Amino acid sequence: MTRGDRTRAWVALQGHYAAHGRDLDLREAFARDPGRFASLSFQAPGVFADLSKNRVDLATLRFLVDLAEECGVPAQRDAMLRGEVANATEGRAVLHTALRAPRGVGPFSDDVHGVLDAMLAYAEQVRADDGITDIVNIGIGGSDLGPQMVVPALDAFCHHGKRLHFVSNVDGHDITPVLRGLDPQRTLFIVASKTFTTQETMANAQVAKAWFLAHGGTDIARHFAATTTNVQAAAAFGISTTFGFWDWVGGRYSLWSAIGLPIAIAIGDTNFRGLLAGAHAMDRHFAEAPLAQNLPVLLGLLDVWYRNFHGFTSRSVAPYHQGLRRLPAYLQQLEMESNGKCVDVDGAPLPFGTSPVVWGEPGTNGQHAYFQMLHQGTDVIPVEFILVKTPTHAQADLHHKLLANGLAQAQALMLGKTAEVAQGERAPTASATLDRAVLARHRSFPGNRPSTTFVLDKLTPGTLGALIALYEHRVYTSGVVWGINSFDQWGVELGKALASDLLPRLASGDVAGLDSSTAGLLARVRA
Structure with a gap:
């Protein structure tokens, strides 16, 4: 594994950027090449991607593919998929792909399918139980974001006699x-914690248990289940129904595991297996497609191109489907927790930027909130539009308006x-204090702002599984080029440790050894 900035391909990309990439104008590129859309669009399982509105050409992609080769992306990918240690700082394999492989395929197949079958059988039991109308998933991070994103996305496939609720924040205003x-x-109640010790999750679980008993609940074993490997701790809590997973399942990659129990209850056995199958199809594409046609690889390389050569520091995700409203939050964890690192795998400080800030809202809501900055702000922010060709509702006119808005925003x-064009137009409103030329400058748009458009034929368990896996492999690709470990998350640990120290101080008022700011704030919130 060779870090990207230490390769010949990186130097070649710097030259290409200086000579062509920095000044590439998309309007001129389309005028020169009528076939640009065809040559820069790619079909992967379940997902079509138009990359033609990005500041790249075929030469750029060739340089980027050379970079992937020289950094060892194919070899690192293959080693990860075989189950070799990919998370060096924790000494773990990384095998979320094994969770969605068909029976008999991939590492740990018997174990994976044993848990999967048992979990789905229980989900079907809950679905058939008319006495259960509400399911509350108590988790945080990967034990919350995945299920909370997938369930509304697949609303058309859900059992609408069951209401799904998600509690994650230790703030009592959540539960x-x-x-x-x-x-x-x-x-x-489903308590989702691999170790059954996650502070926020266990605090909320205790609140739920106390509420249950105080309101006449008598059978904890029937009304509580857990997705955890700590069966003993769950039993001490009163839970007898548990489903486990393995240390090679990272939290932000865990919706495919028993953590997906609320998803399975919502959409059922067949659809959950369809979700896994869609992800597996993208896994095979990532593993087998040549790099120049490998969509996750190309997207990861595009992220490197923008972050390290153009200097773009963020990326906005705009899903034009209300069901995908939680996708930007899910992708924040997937990408920023994975690649928000400042040292490489050898512990050396990195001289370049890594993860961009990922953020967004569903269209068309985002158009009426932050798109102003995308169009006329001082920062260039690449945007990803996600369009779904066929809706699962009968409001055809609304869907056409939605699609037209998505296409128009990318075009704009x-x-x-x-x-000059703005000055020639009649302004919708005119100000008596501004002359026509000044007003035109306010109404002009710089353009040449890059975007990618994904198109799904329909939002189904299979296409959603493929889309999520596409993002997973894209994040891994850029991580390999940056020479970082995309699978640990030590950055979240320090705050947890300090919170454990501060918690008893809130009761005692002891500020010994604290910095003056923390001591002052602690006194303020206690007063």
Whole structure:
């Protein structure tokens, strides 16, 4: 594994950027090449991607593919998929791909399918139980973000006799309104914690248990289940139904495991297996497609191109489907926890940027919030539009308006509008204090702002599984080029340790050894 900035390909890319890439104008590129869309669009399982509105050409992609080869992306990928240690700082294999492989395929198949079959059988049991109307998943991070994103995305496939609720924040304002509307005799709580020690999750689980008992609940074993490997701790809590997973399943990659129990209850056995199958199809594409046609690899390389050569520091995700409203939050953890690192695998400080800031909202809501900055702000922010060709509702007119808006925003970012064109137009409103030329400058758009558009034929378990796996492998690709470990997350540990120290101080008021700011704030919140 060779870090990207130490390769010949990186130097070649620097030359290419200086000579062509920095000044590439998308409007001129389309005018020169009528076949640009065809040559820069790619079909992967379940996902079509148009990369033609990005600041790349075929030469750029060739340089980037050379970079992937020289950094050892294919060899690192193959080693990860075989189950070799890919998380060096924790000495672990990384095998979320094994969770969605068909029976008999891939490492640990018997173990994986044994847990999968048992978990799905229990999910079907819950689905068939008319006495359970509400399911509350209590988790945080990967034990929350994945299920909370997938369930609304697949609403059309859900059992609508079951209401799914998600509690993650240790703030009591999260769990209190959820509990307020529940009947303890008709509620199932799922406690999602691999170790059954996660501070926020266990605090909320204890609140749920106390509420259950205080409101007449009598059968914890029927009304509580756990996705955990700590069966003994779960039993001490009163839980007898548990489903485990393995240390090679990272939290942000765990929705495919028993952590997906609330998803399985919502969409059922067949659809959950469809979700896994869609992800597995993308796994095979990532493993087998040549790098020049390998969509996750190309996207990861595009991220390197923008972050390290153009200097773009963030990326906005705009899913034009209300069901995908939690996708930007899910991708924040997937990418920023994976690649938010400042040292390489050898512990050497990195001289370049890594993970961009990932953020967004569903269209068309985002258009009426932050798109102003995307079009006319001082920063160039690449945007990813996600369009779904066929809706699962009957409101065809609304869907056409949604698609038209998504297509138009990508087009507007690229084309822009000159002040001369704006001056020739009649302004929708005119100011008596501004002359026409000044007003035109306010109404001009620089354009040449890059975007990628993904198109799914329909949002199904299979296409959603493929889309999520596409993002997973893309993040891994850029991590390999940056020479970092994309699978640990030590950055979250320090705050946890300090919180454990501060918790008793909130009761005692002891500020010994604290910095003056923390001591002052502690006194303030205690007063």
